[in-house]
Amino acid sequence: MAGAIIPPPTDSYGDSVGDAEQFSRRHLLALTAAGLAAAGCSDGPGPAVRLLTSTERSGVMLCRQAWGARPARAGGRAHTITRMTIHHSAVALPDNRGIVARLQQHQRYHQDDKGWVDIAYHAAVDRNGNIFALRDTAIAGDTATDYDTTGHFLVLCEGDFDTEAVTEAQLDGAALVCAWAAQQFGIGVNTLASHQQVAPGETDCPGSSLQAHVTSGDLKKRIADNLTAGFELRPVCGSDADARVAGITAGR
Numbered sequence: 001m002a003g004a005i006i007p008p009p010t011d012s013y014g015d016s017v018g019d020a021e022q023f024s025r026r027h028l029l030a031l032t033a034a035g036l037a038a039a040g041c042s043d044g045p046g047p048a049v050r051l052l053t054s055t056e057r058s059g060v061m062l063c064r065q066a067w068g069a070r071p072a073r074a075g076g077r078a079h080t081i082t083r084m085t086i087h088h089s090a091v092a093l094p095d096n097r098g099i100v101a102r103l104q105q106h107q108r109y110h111q112d113d114k115g116w117v118d119i120a121y122h123a124a125v126d127r128n129g130n131i132f133a134l135r136d137t138a139i140a141g142d143t144a145t146d147y148d149t150t151g152h153f154l155v156l157c158e159g160d161f162d163t164e165a166v167t168e169a170q171l172d173g174a175a176l177v178c179a180w181a182a183q184q185f186g187i188g189v190n191t192l193a194s195h196q197q198v199a200p201g202e203t204d205c206p207g208s209s210l211q212a213h214v215t216s217g218d219l220k221k222r223i224a225d226n227l228t229a230g231f232e233l234r235p236v237c238g239s240d241a242d243a244r245v246a247g248i249t250a251g252r
Contacts, residue, residue: 099124
C-alpha cells in the first residue's frame, strides 16, 4: 500500500490548550520531559497510585525495554509536538501474541533498511488496547510519504484496517494515549488527523476501518471524553512490564 511504512512481506473538538491543561496535575502521573521513550523506566518502585473515580479510565504504557527495543541511533530531528497523527502498519495482526515480534520487526526495518534513527512512530497500540512507548517524543518521527512529520505525535495502530476491523479495545487505547499527548504537550483534540489526511493522494493509511472512526469524529470524541472524565496513563518498566509483556505474548 502506498505510503505505509512496513517491512517486506513476512507477515491517522477543538479543545484549547487550557482545556487540556486543567486536568493534567489531577489525572496524569508526571512523566519526564524526554517523553514516552524515557518515561518512568526504572526497576525501582513507582509512584503511589491514587484511587480513580468510576468514570475515569486507567491504563499503562509499556516502555521500550519491555518489548526488546534496540537503542535509538544518534541524530534525528528535535521538535516540539503540536498535533497528533494516526497510522496503521498495513500488515494484518490476526494473533495479538505476535505484537512484540512485530514491533521488533518494524524497528529493524526502519533502522536497517530505511536508515532512520529508530522505529518511525512515538507510540503503538495493539488489537487488545495495550500501549507501547516507541520513539522518544522529543525526536520527530519518519514516514515513507512526503509530509513533514515535525510536530506530529505519531500513533501506530498495529494491523491492516483495509482487511480487518479495528477493535473497540484498540480504539480505546488509541484514545487514551492521544489524551495523554493532549495533556502532556498542551495540544487540542482537534489537531488529530490520519496519515491520509496529512498526505492526501499518497496513501490510504490508516485503512478504511480505522479511517471511518477518524472521519466520523468518533476517535476525537473518545479522546475528549477521557479529558472530560479524567484518566491515568501510568508508565511501566522493569519486572512489572516484563510480566505484562509475557502475558501478552502468551495470549493472556
